[in-house]
Amino acid sequence: MENQTSMLPQPAARSTSSMRFLTDLSESESNVRSTMLPPSSATTAGLKRQSSNLPEPSQKRKTLAERAAEPLRPSPIMSTLSRPPSTASQYAPSSTIHYRSSSTASTLSRTNSASSRNTSNSSCTGSLTSGIRPPTINSGMSTARPKSSYAKDKPLGVGSRSLANLNASHEAYTKSKETPPFRPQGPRNTNSTTSEASRVCTKWNSMSTLRRANPQTMRSSAASIRDRYRDISLSTGLDQLHLDDDQKDLMLPPKTPTRSQSPSKIPRASPVPTAPVTPTPNPTGTPQLRHKSTMKANKFLTSTSNIENFDPDVPYQDWKRMFDDSRQMFEDAVNKMSNAKEETNVYKEQLSQVEQERSSQNESIISLKTENKTLDFRIATLEKTIRELKEVHEQRLEDIRNDQQRTIKVVRQEQQEEIERLKSEHREEIRSVKQRHSEELEQERSLRTRALSQASMQGTLEKERHEMELSRKDQEVSAMKFEVERLETTLQREQSTNSDLQQSIQNANNNASDLDVARRGLLAKIAYLESDGKAQSEAYAAMEKRMNEAIAQSWDAENKLRQEETTRRKLHNQIQELKGNIRVFCRVRPTLDVEDELANVKYPDEDQDRTEIEVRGVEEKNSLGKDVTKTHPFSFDRVFHQRNSNDDVFDEIELLIQSALDGFNVCIFAYGQTGSGKTYTMSSDDGMIPRSLRFIYETCKSLEGRGWEYTIEGSFVEVYNEEIRDLLGDESHKKYEVHHDHQKHETTITNATTLTLDNKEQVESILSQAMSRRSVAATKSNEHSSRSHSVFILKLYGRNDITGEESKGTLNLVDLAGSERIKNAETSGQRLKETQSINKSLSCLGDVIGALGQGPSTPDTRSSLSNGKDATAHVPYRNSKLTYLLQMSLGGNCKTLMFVMVAPEKKCLGETITSLKFAEKVSRTRVGVAKKVK
Numbered sequence: 001m002e003n004q005t006s007m008l009p010q011p012a013a014r015s016t017s018s019m020r021f022l023t024d025l026s027e028s029e030s031n032v033r034s035t036m037l038p039p040s041s042a043t044t045a046g047l048k049r050q051s052s053n054l055p056e057p058s059q060k061r062k063t064l065a066e067r068a069a070e071p072l073r074p075s076p077i078m079s080t081l082s083r084p085p086s087t088a089s090q091y092a093p094s095s096t097i098h099y100r101s102s103s104t105a106s107t108l109s110r111t112n113s114a115s116s117r118n119t120s121n122s123s124c125t126g127s128l129t130s131g132i133r134p135p136t137i138n139s140g141m142s143t144a145r146p147k148s149s150y151a152k153d154k155p156l157g158v159g160s161r162s163l164a165n166l167n168a169s170h171e172a173y174t175k176s177k178e179t180p181p182f183r184p185q186g187p188r189n190t191n192s193t194t195s196e197a198s199r200v201c202t203k204w205n206s207m208s209t210l211r212r213a214n215p216q217t218m219r220s221s222a223a224s225i226r227d228r229y230r231d232i233s234l235s236t237g238l239d240q241l242h243l244d245d246d247q248k249d250l251m252l253p254p255k256t257p258t259r260s261q262s263p264s265k266i267p268r269a270s271p272v273p274t275a276p277v278t279p280t281p282n283p284t285g286t287p288q289l290r291h292k293s294t295m296k297a298n299k300f301l302t303s304t305s306n307i308e309n310f311d312p313d314v315p316y317q318d319w320k321r322m323f324d325d326s327r328q329m330f331e332d333a334v335n336k337m338s339n340a341k342e343e344t345n346v347y348k349e350q351l352s353q354v355e356q357e358r359s360s361q362n363e364s365i366i367s368l369k370t371e372n373k374t375l376d377f378r379i380a381t382l383e384k385t386i387r388e389l390k391e392v393h394e395q396r397l398e399d400i401r402n403d404q405q406r407t408i409k410v411v412r413q414e415q416q417e418e419i420e421r422l423k424s425e426h427r428e429e430i431r432s433v434k435q436r437h438s439e440e441l442e443q444e445r446s447l448r449t450r451a452l453s454q455a456s457m458q459g460t461l462e463k464e465r466h467e468m469e470l471s472r473k474d475q476e477v478s479a480m481k482f483e484v485e486r487l488e489t490t491l492q493r494e495q496s497t498n499s500d501l502q503q504s505i506q507n508a509n510n511n512a513s514d515l516d517v518a519r520r521g522l523l524a525k526i527a528y529l530e531s532d533g534k535a536q537s538e539a540y541a542a543m544e545k546r547m548n549e550a551i552a553q554s555w556d557a558e559n560k561l562r563q564e565e566t567t568r569r570k571l572h573n574q575i576q577e578l579k580g581n582i583r584v585f586c587r588v589r590p591t592l593d594v595e596d597e598l599a600n601v602k603y604p605d606e607d608q609d610r611t612e613i614e615v616r617g618v619e620e621k622n623s624l625g626k627d628v629t630k631t632h633p634f635s636f637d638r639v640f641h642q643r644n645s646n647d648d649v650f651d652e653i654e655l656l657i658q659s660a661l662d663g664f665n666v667c668i669f670a671y672g673q674t675g676s677g678k679t680y681t682m683s684s685d686d687g688m689i690p691r692s693l694r695f696i697y698e699t700c701k702s703l704e705g706r707g708w709e710y711t712i713e714g715s716f717v718e719v720y721n722e723e724i725r726d727l728l729g730d731e732s733h734k735k736y737e738v739h740h741d742h743q744k745h746e747t748t749i750t751n752a753t754t755l756t757l758d759n760k761e762q763v764e765s766i767l768s769q770a771m772s773r774r775s776v777a778a779t780k781s782n783e784h785s786s787r788s789h790s791v792f793i794l795k796l797y798g799r800n801d802i803t804g805e806e807s808k809g810t811l812n813l814v815d816l817a818g819s820e821r822i823k824n825a826e827t828s829g830q831r832l833k834e835t836q837s838i839n840k841s842l843s844c845l846g847d848v849i850g851a852l853g854q855g856p857s858t859p860d861t862r863s864s865l866s867n868g869k870d871a872t873a874h875v876p877y878r879n880s881k882l883t884y885l886l887q888m889s890l891g892g893n894c895k896t897l898m899f900v901m902v903a904p905e906k907k908c909l910g911e912t913i914t915s916l917k918f919a920e921k922v923s924r925t926r927v928g929v930a931k932k933v934k
């Protein structure tokens with residue numbers, strides 16, 4: 001082999017490398033052909049260095065013989081061109097062949113450039129079939145391997161621009177055709193292939209145009225190519241001569257099925273036979289060249305070989321075929337590359353989109369985080385604001401509540417004042433009306449009576465006078481008549497004597513005329529007397545008529561008075577209802593011992609009709625350890641100052657007593673600690689019981705004139721240690737039981753003495769007897785402390801015969817035993833038992849009033865209340881004798897007045913406040929509307 005090699009001409013100077021060939025192609029493609037250098041080796045080498053700038057081979061370039069002796073290996077460029085990622089090894093062997101074919105084909109194509117020029121513009125298909133040179137391999141290489149060492153070292157102005165032009169053309173064409181979107185995994189469609197073919201044609205045409213533009217240059221270039229072609233053909237032919245059979249297979253162009261994978265529709269040259277591109281081997285196995293003389297004479301080309309007779313057409317055809325194959329492969333590679341590029345572009349686009357999305361997502365995440373932080377901050381701010389607002393609202397709510405309470409208090413106070421004012425106005429009005437009516441009635445009555453008596457007297461006198469006159473006149477008439485009769489007798493006698501005495505007739509006539517004159521005078525007198533009696537009779541009749549009229553007027557006045565009385569009762573009842581059926585009066589007694597320290601008791605309203613009282617409590621330590629004194633304000637229907645007398649007190653209860661006379665059940669009881677003035681108020685000589693009785697008697701007396709007649713029955717009992725005792729009886733220990741008649745609304749105590757009270761004196765003696773028999777004992781607080789509850793029961797039955805009205809009322813006047821705390825009382829034995837019993841019954845009284853206060857006061861329940869049955873859940877009347885006895889006087893159908901008695905001493909302060917609180921509770925109790933007992 002070495003010999004053979006040495007026999008070959010040195011290729012370094014004469015033949016261009018494949019790279020130089022590629023460079024030429026590149027230059028031509030990039031319109032550098034216009035400045036194409038002559039085909040001298042030096043120029044070619046220089047061009048190679050300048051344009052391709054390929055790295056110098058590190059080793060000495062091998063001779064063709066050496067290279068022919070080397071085993072086939074893929075050219076890096078061609079393998080890159082033809083290598084899809086998965087089929088690189090498949091194409092590696094053929095790449096060498098392609099490489100060589102390309103260079104040869106390139107050279108050949110240039111020799112045919114003249115002919116191709118005629119058809120280059122006709123059509124792409126025509127160009128290709130007529131052997132017009134396809135796009136240079138160099139451009140394809142540059143496209144396929146942009147980052148290879150070759151491409152990197154190569155100036156971008158040539159290969160890159162060509163590729164860029166190709167790409168631009170391809171893209172423009174693709175866009176103009178509106179090719180469907182790229183599908184990376186689908187089969188490449190025929191349109192795409194067609195467009196690529198069109199692009200190649202376009203490029204080739206442009207190059208042809210250039211050729212036409214510079215024929216001289218083209219001619220010189222063709223000459224140089226021909227020169228080169230000879231060398232190349234020669235060396236290639238030598239190469240082919242040395243190929244063994246195996247290698248021949250490898251030298252075959254890609255098989256048709258492989259090419260058909262690329263569905264290019266570019267018309268191709270006639271199919272290349274699968275036979276080796278080398279000439280048909282002779283029987284010796286060596287490749288057979290068409291140049292028969294040379295090839296037959298010499299197996300190897302030597303320096304003595306006559307190459308002039310070498311026919312280049314034979315290898316030209318082979319090289320043309322190889323070129324076509326290479327071109328096909330190149331096109332495939334370009335297609336794949338463009339596909340890959342498109343894919344890459346698509347992926348890049350997708351990547352950029354994804355990147356954009358990612359950046360936008362990041363931005364949105366950042367903005368969301370910022371927003372989140374802002375929202376957190378806002379939420380915190382809002383929560384803070386809400387807390388502040390809540391506090392402000394709570395504060396406002398508290399203020400409003402306080403204001404409302406103050407307002408309610410003020411309104412209540414105003415209403416109370418208004419009610420009191422109205423009450424006093426009504427009271428005054430009623431009093432004035434009553435007084436006015438009484439006065440008017442009295443005046444009228446006296447006037448009428450006087451007029452009547454005067455008229456009667458005058459009538460009697462006149463009558464007597466006229467009767468006397470009449471009798472006198474009658475006597476005078478009878479005397480006159482007697483005189484006339486006597487005169488007539490005398491005349492008759494005279495007339496008889498006249499007959500006797502004619503002479504004397506003259507005298508008798510004269511006497512007769514005188515008597516006649518006298519008779520006429522008498523007759524005139526009689527007529528006068530008769531006319532005077534008639535006038536007197538007429539005057540008498542007129543007087544009698546006036547008297548009857550006066551009597552009728554008097555009757556009318558009486559009727560009016562009775563109607564006024566009925567109206568008054570109704571008004572009175574309405575006023576009592578307005579005042580409430582449970583009323584509480586507070587009374588502060590004066591101090592008994594000047595040395596006693598007084599409690600701080602104030603009367604906020606300084607007018608005469610007080611309703612408020614303030615008691616300053618004992619000093620206490622608050623939670624901070626400071627001494628504080630609480631003021632306890634109380635409000636009642638009426639508050640009596642310690643200066644007020646029993647007289648003042650009775651003025652206020654007078655109307656209630658009147659209600660009892662009008663047919664209502666009234667209960668007045670005094671409540672308070674021992675020694676606070678209950679007995680003084682109720683049972684003292686000028687207390688409420690004697691005053692009430694006096695009032696009742698006086699009123700009954702005054703009502704007699706209006707047709708009312710009253711019967712008063714009284715009982716006086718005491719409840720001592722839960723036992724009833726009769727204070728009017730004979731001190732025998734009888735059994736006293738309480739019975740209620742709910743129908744008649746009446747309470748009776750069996751065996752209790754009931755007296756009919758006819759006069760005041762009797763009442764006073766009864767009272768003194770009862771008081772003397774009450775259970776009294778000296779206690780720490782009171783020297784004469786009542787140890788029992790006394791109940792004075794008055795039943796008032798009224799009847800008006802004129803109007804037919806009837807009334808039945810009950811008045812209970814109760815003097816309760818004094819409440820006292822056992823530890824304060826310092827009692828023991830009987831006193832202790834009494835105190836316990838008293839406290840228990842007072843506690844029961846409080847429970848009853850509390851239960852009544854919770855009960856309904858609606859009209860539906862009033863009827864049941866008026867029947868005496870409990871419409872409330874339960875009123876514990878039976879828990880004590882006292883409450884059971886007073887059941888009919890504590891329910892909703894009676895009028896109750898409670899006196900809460902207060903001692904002014906400081907030592908009594910605790911009991912005072914307790915009593916006042918209890919009384920206030922009672923004051924707030926509403927037990928319905930009282931009904932008249934029928």
Ligand SMILES: Nc1ncnc2c1ncn2[C@@H]1O[C@H](COP(=O)(O)OP(=O)(O)OP(=O)(O)O)[C@@H](O)[C@H]1O
Nearest residue numbers: 589590674675676677678679680782785786817818
């Ligand atoms: N308004 C008053 N004016 C003058 N003295 C009074 C007044 N009220 C009470 N007293 C006197 O106070 C003393 C005690 O009064 P009284 O006996 O009425 O109290 P009490 O509440 O009935 O006591 P107890 O419940 O223990 O029977 C008596 O001496 C009485 O005269």
